[in-house]
Amino acid sequence: MSNEVKLLAHTPDAERIVAAAARLCYSDTTACALMDGLDSQKTAAFLAHLRESGHFSPFEHATFSFAVDGISRVCSHQLVRHRLASYSQQSQRYVLMGEPRTVLPPSVAAHEGARSLFEETVRRSHEAYEALIALGVPREDARYLLPHGWETRLVVTMNARELHHFFSLRLCRRAQWEIQDLARKMLRLCRNVAPALFSPAGPACVTGHCLEAHPCGSPFSSVEELLL
Amino acid sequence: MSNEVKLLAHTPDAERIVAAAARLCYSDTTACALMDGLDSQKTAAFLAHLRESGHFSPFEHATFSFAVDGISRVCSHQLVRHRLASYSQQSQRYVLMGEPRTVLPPSVAAHEGARSLFEETVRRSHEAYEALIALGVPREDARYLLPHGWETRLVVTMNARELHHFFSLRLCRRAQWEIQDLARKMLRLCRNVAPALFSPAGPACVTGHCLEAHPCGSPFSSVEELLL
Amino acid sequence: MSNEVKLLAHTPDAERIVAAAARLCYSDTTACALMDGLDSQKTAAFLAHLRESGHFSPFEHATFSFAVDGISRVCSHQLVRHRLASYSQQSQRYVLMGEPRTVLPPSVAAHEGARSLFEETVRRSHEAYEALIALGVPREDARYLLPHGWETRLVVTMNARELHHFFSLRLCRRAQWEIQDLARKMLRLCRNVAPALFSPAGPACVTGHCLEAHPCGSPFSSVEELLL
Amino acid sequence: MSNEVKLLAHTPDAERIVAAAARLCYSDTTACALMDGLDSQKTAAFLAHLRESGHFSPFEHATFSFAVDGISRVCSHQLVRHRLASYSQQSQRYVLMGEPRTVLPPSVAAHEGARSLFEETVRRSHEAYEALIALGVPREDARYLLPHGWETRLVVTMNARELHHFFSLRLCRRAQWEIQDLARKMLRLCRNVAPALFSPAGPACVTGHCLEAHPCGSPFSSVEELLL
Numbered sequence A, B, C, D: 001m002s003n004e005v006k007l008l009a010h011t012p013d014a015e016r017i018v019a020a021a022a023r024l025c026y027s028d029t030t031a032c033a034l035m036d037g038l039d040s041q042k043t044a045a046f047l048a049h050l051r052e053s054g055h056f057s058p059f060e061h062a063t064f065s066f067a068v069d070g071i072s073r074v075c076s077h078q079l080v081r082h083r084l085a086s087y088s089q090q091s092q093r094y095v096l097m098g099e100p101r102t103v104l105p106p107s108v109a110a111h112e113g114a115r116s117l118f119e120e121t122v123r124r125s126h127e128a129y130e131a132l133i134a135l136g137v138p139r140e141d142a143r144y145l146l147p148h149g150w151e152t153r154l155v156v157t158m159n160a161r162e163l164h165h166f167f168s169l170r171l172c173r174r175a176q177w178e179i180q181d182l183a184r185k186m187l188r189l190c191r192n193v194a195p196a197l198f199s200p201a202g203p204a205c206v207t208g209h210c211l212e213a214h215p216c217g218s219p220f221s222s223v224e225e226l227l228l
Helices: A014-024 A031-036 A040-053 A057-061 A073-079 A112-134 A139-145 A160-170 A177-193 A223-227 B014-024 B031-036 B040-053 B057-061 B073-079 B112-134 B139-145 B160-170 B177-193 B223-227 C014-024 C031-036 C040-053 C057-061 C073-079 C112-134 C139-145 C160-170 C177-193 C223-227 D014-024 D031-036 D040-053 D057-061 D073-079 D112-134 D139-145 D160-170 D177-193 D223-227
Strands: A004-010 A063-072 A085-089 A151-159 B004-010 B063-072 B085-089 B151-159 C004-010 C063-072 C085-089 C151-159 D004-010 D063-072 D086-089 D151-159
Touching: A004 A177, A004 D014, A004 D031, A014 A031, A014 A040, A014 A057, A014 D004, A014 D086, A014 D151, A031 D004, A031 D063, A057 A151, A057 A160, A057 D086, A057 D151, A063 A073, A063 A160, A063 A177, A063 D031, A073 A151, A073 A177, A073 B073, A085 D014, A085 D057, A112 A139, A112 B112, A112 B139, A139 B112, A151 A160, A151 D014, A151 D057, A160 A177, A177 A223, B004 B177, B004 C014, B004 C031, B014 B031, B014 B040, B014 B057, B014 C004, B014 C085, B014 C151, B031 C004, B031 C063, B057 B151, B057 B160, B057 C085, B057 C151, B063 B073, B063 B160, B063 B177, B063 C031, B073 B151, B073 B177, B085 C014, B085 C057, B112 B139, B151 B160, B151 C014, B151 C057, B160 B177, B177 B223, C004 C177, C014 C031, C014 C040, C014 C057, C057 C151, C057 C160, C063 C073, C063 C160, C063 C177, C073 C151, C073 C177, C073 D073, C112 C139, C112 D112, C112 D139, C139 D112, C151 C160, C160 C177, C177 C223, D004 D177, D014 D031, D014 D040, D014 D057, D057 D151, D057 D160, D063 D073, D063 D160, D063 D177, D073 D151, D073 D177, D112 D139, D151 D160, D160 D177, D177 D223
Parallel strands: none
Antiparallel strands: A004 A063, A063 A151, A085 A151, B004 B063, B063 B151, B085 B151, C004 C063, C063 C151, C085 C151, D004 D063, D063 D151, D086 D151
């Protein structure tokens, strides 16, 4: 996949803040004093306890902002269905789509004939887009011809509770490969900076108990396996 | 426009419920007693007072569910950015797109050459989609070739507060024509069943004070004008 | 308990709307046509399938509005923590609290000495509230003396997905008795008008798998038992 | 006021992230490249433009977490009504309230007789709370006697868009003095670390156009005045 996912920013000291906020509920002292008393081992143990009990509300105090470049509009349409998150997305109404840039699905890439038909069709659609603009059609209307796989960019911010929910749905093998790939990259970035908040994270096969009426048949055995 | 928008359901007696809920905040009696005391004239006057003061929170008690058929995926991608709402949308991963069905922008329809190029490109893209499927590419990947203007269906539920927000943004002349058209149809349906909740409703030119740095230059003079 | 909970309004034909919205995702037909094809048996079977798979998003299309009178401010403070809901609550800033009206906890009522101390303290606090007002203290400040158990009224609207979440947390034996009682009354009202949306509903012991690190030790065996 | 409000954490480089996210919508480049091109002057100018146009959605990418100690349960009940935020609050179900700690309203403090009646009533209520516990009443029920003004602690996280909304409502002179005081402290902390995101911020008299049917009569002339 040629997309790029970067962690733009995240709550500093996120693990201790989540742990201190959770402890506050059951303590007679301040959040700041609680933070002072938390080393990384105690923090990790306490976060594990919260996750196992399903008490995710303190995870909301930690937020993560990602710059995502080069996913398809198919994928972004799925992504923005997660409503407890914030999005700023490149507008096709205002920005001219100057060159054909479309995500190529692996199932298409794997078959020479499929691939050349795909690329040919993308090229022609983009030519028609440019021809419409030359005829005076506004960009926002000419784009009705651009293929769904067209690339987009966005900034997305989610808190760690919603990220857990997102990873549970989108790292499942039943999710589409492109959003799985995006979620995998996001989870790797999160685990780099806040491992204790996201160990584990992922679909029910990794964190709990799969409820799907028609399960995939090849559950992941661990977060490490799904992150390979 | 060939799309269809129907009101599937709405909160019964929505106007009186909103008015009674608002009154409850300042009264020493029950919501049911307050409803009994509200005739349609008092209700309308009280709702007007709430709207003018910007006190929209009681409007959340009234919800409206719409069946929307035949809008483009361009329009649905804009629509689902409204996060305080509920959506169920037809999946292109599972449903076979058997025939070319694409929304034709008026700016394209108006120009014979543009129109035939548009239709030709849509037809070819759909043929390529079918060819990929014949080669064994899954539907969810073949659709990367379908044009953005492809038609979709969905059910959307919003409460009256969020509808007011939606109408304020999407009935503005700066919104794209397709979502303006959708919003107009939704507002007409709302006003049929709950006129006092939505008189007026719409962009700042109709309900208040336009803040746009680059205004459209032709503000609406009334809700009636924008609903024409 | 002397509180009163009434169902003010709910989405008409809620079960079929939820089922049709869910089917829409996998069909090539309209929501209206799908509704026409759903009798109550098919609807119930399909809703059971959604619940068992954990696919609750279509449940959001059904909303329920309740009038709640006579719960304590303790209970309302817990209730409004559910953020995916709408509230209109009686204001103590504006409404004069003319008589002592406080929720009496069963654990206090059960012990004669505790009960008389409780009632005496409530009476004195209310007298001090009235004395402060007589001295010119605003209502909004005098109420700082009113006990937490003081009664309040509100209108609350939730959709069926959030109601399921609410019932899962607040019908658990570990929730406080007062919000358990409120949730039980709300669930009975929901099941009267839309049984297929809420069979079953409730804590993990009834609908799934308890995750509590310290479980209550006496799980409910069925929704019927918890509704007794 | 004896409460304490501390900024626990905030999005690093928040101003540039918000500005870059907003620019992304209209650019053909990446968020990272956009950030590189933004010095503090350009950032401030661009954020001012967004605020003036009412385009607040990119402000959601910046979040702020506060530790709040010593506000009353009156104030926390108002605070948690802001639903687009995250809260962890000290539980009176689990934590023993060992000493009388109640917020004293200035209107009560200003009058000697009122103050002594207030303090006497708080003391008696707390004694009754302790007596109930001695009789075997659970903490969660004994607290039904504690006065509304009882102190609480919490951690709250809001993004900058919701903070603007919060400041617009709660820095208005019509809000209660205690939440005004809390909001003022929060705004000062925000402006220390991200001035360009919050200049100005506050009620309509400072940022726009007051809609209240019954305005306060003494509008603020500037943010500086309201922060005094």
